Amino acid sequence: MTLNFELSDEQKMLEDTVWRWASTWLEPQMEKLYEEDRMPPDIFRELGKIGVNGVAYEEKYGGAGLGYVETLLLYETIARVSNALSMTVGASQTLCFDNFRRNATEAQKMEILPKACSGEYIGCLGITEPNAGSDAMGMTTRAVKSGDHYVINGSKTFITNGPVADLMVFYAKTDPMRGAHGISAFYFLTEDMKGFYREKIHKWGMKSSPTGLLTFDNMEIPEENLIGGLNQGVSVLTNGLCTERITLSGCSLGSQRACLELSIKYAKERVQFGKPLGSFQFIQGKLADMYTGYMASKWMAYSAASYCDSLETKIGGKGTELDRKAAAALLFCGEMGTKIADAAVQIHGGYGYCSEYPVSRHYLDQKLWDVGAGTAEIRRIIIARELLRDNFQSGR
Ligand SMILES: Cc1cc2nc3c(=O)[nH]c(=O)nc-3n(C[C@H](O)[C@H](O)[C@H](O)COP(=O)(O)OP(=O)(O)OC[C@H]3O[C@@H](n4cnc5c(N)ncnc54)[C@H](O)[C@@H]3O)c2cc1C
Structure with a gap:
């Protein structure tokens, strides 16, 4: 028996579509956008054209009818080019409109969500x-x-x-x-x-x-x-934080992957002492650690997303396994992301310190994932609380 860790054909197609868009439409603008601290105003319309503004929303609202695994995959793929804009997409699609979808009336959803999916509306x-x-x-x-x-x-x-x-x-x-x-x-x-x-x-x-x-x-x-009901905000908030922590792990993941890919390329091209950097064992060690960290982060995030998709109600918050898994996914991805980005800058030497090199942006952006969506300390508090509550009976 095997455990299947592979993406399905449909998931691969989603990844390919988003990657084609991110690498051709977004990447060429990214250095300037970052320098000017400017969001491309048409980014949500662009994502609407490729049908990914509501990956987990039902098709009747204009969504793709998929789940949180695919939402995570979307954010991971955008973050290979821009961690920051992946966060912006996630804040709109998951934090705002998905929360709305899970709590608004049918009439409200029919009015609002198609506009979110087309990219006419941006959310926060x-x-x-x-x-x-x-x-x-x-x-x-x-x-x-x-x-x-x-x-x-x-x-x-x-x-x-x-x-x-x-x-x-x-x-x-x-x-x-x-x-x-x-x-x-x-x-x-x-x-x-x-x-x-x-x-x-x-x-x-x-x-x-x-x-x-x-x-x-x-x-x-x-x-x-x-x-979501009068005085029922806590359950809306804590449920929302679970899907937020799981899917936004993708921002760190995509950025980790970019750091690794860029570093492998650079280690092969850059020559010092008459040899490519990749021939030095210090550099090889960093690449090996980056790969291992990325793969472990990936497992943490996708297994949490898959667990969430397997739940009929997708109810999270205090007293649920989902709360622990979601907090652990982002805790691990965030802390690993800062280490991987640090290694990427180190491999790039002085060039890694220059804004022309994308690893510099990944380095600056990754730190956010130790802070945003509840800090690393708060995530540890949640994980420990849940472990002490149920004695880790599931073993997963
Ligand atoms: C770029 C960015 C985007 C963001 N986007 C959003 C958004 O879209 N919506 C939104 O609502 N918020 C958003 N946030 C806010 C983010 O979620 C908060 O910054 C975060 O929850 C921490 O709150 P704080 O900054 O007030 O820090 P504080 O709560 O003041 O914490 C400061 C430090 O003390 C630690 N600390 C606090 N309490 C404890 C404790 N009990 N035990 C141990 N340590 C503790 C914290 O872990 C942290 O290290 C964003 C933040 C940033 C920087």
């Missing part, structure tokens, strides 16, 4: 606040019911796609006395929204992926824009 998700990061349940953004609408006050920070998003899903306290059980999820269309302000945050990595500080000042949204 707001959990983090200036004073509530790891302690997300300590959020203070308030939603107060007034007649047939909610009045929102507060702010969200570090929001990927915040400066450009057409639709935002966010969390606010609807019953602060109930703590974590007084949080609800909402969405709104940003165009011409009164009382909604956005500011771009300047970062040293993940450039070209826009990040924003978003402020709500007596912003009014209709009561129907509450999704």
Whole structure:
């Protein structure tokens, strides 16, 4: 008996299509986009043309009707060219619109999701606040019911796609006395929204992926824009974080693969002491470690995605195996990604320190995966909590 670790023909076709697009459309622009910290405005329309803006969404909404394994594969493939823009695609497709898909009404989904799939709408998700990061349940953004609408006050920070998003899903306290059980999820269309302000945050990595500080000042949204049930925001949030951690592992994975491929090529081409770098054992050791790290990361991420796809409900959060697997996948990919990118720069020597060489971007971008989607420390806390709860009975 064998365990099948191979992609299916359909998955290979998805990978080939996305890679053709990423290497011909995105790659030639990437150095300039990064330098100018600019997202290509038509990127989602472009992805809409190749049908990958809603990989896990049902076909009736314009999606591809596939799953989280294929979503992970999409993000991995884009990240071979740009970790940052893969994150931007993931923030829209998984964090925002997939969360919306799993919690909105059928009528809301029919109205919104086709536009997400075509690339007309870009999405963002707001959990983090200036004073509530790891302690997300300590959020203070308030939603107060007034007649047939909610009045929102507060702010969200570090929001990927915040400066450009057409639709935002966010969390606010609807019953602060109930703590974590007084949080609800909402969405709104940003165009011409009164009382909604956005500011771009300047970062040293993940450039070209826009990040924003978003402020709500007596912003009014209709009561129907509450999704997932009143005071049910915690389960929406924790479920969403599981699929987010699993699929966004692909950003680190693709970047790891690019670092390895670029380093192998460079080690063969660059000659010092009359020999290619690849003939030196120090360099060979680095390549071997990079390969081993990438393959291990890949197994962590794809096995978690496959496990998620095997669950009928795909319910994650506290007390589930999915929570542990999702946290472990991103923990491992993130930490391995920073090591692999560091080795890639080292193999490239001084050239690796120059923006003309893509390994420099991968190096800057990879660090985010120790921080974003819940930090490495928080992921360790989740993994340990779940291990101590169920004594690792599944053995997987
Ligand atoms: C580029 C970028 C994109 C992002 N995109 C989004 C997005 O789209 N939407 C969104 O909502 N958020 C987003 N984030 C926010 C991200 O999820 C948070 O930065 C992260 O959760 C950490 O929160 P914090 O920055 O407030 O750090 P803090 O919570 O202040 O943590 C600081 C340090 O203390 C450690 N720490 C905190 N509590 C504990 C503890 N109990 N035990 C041990 N160590 C602890 C942390 O691990 C970290 O090392 C993004 C961040 C960045 C940088």
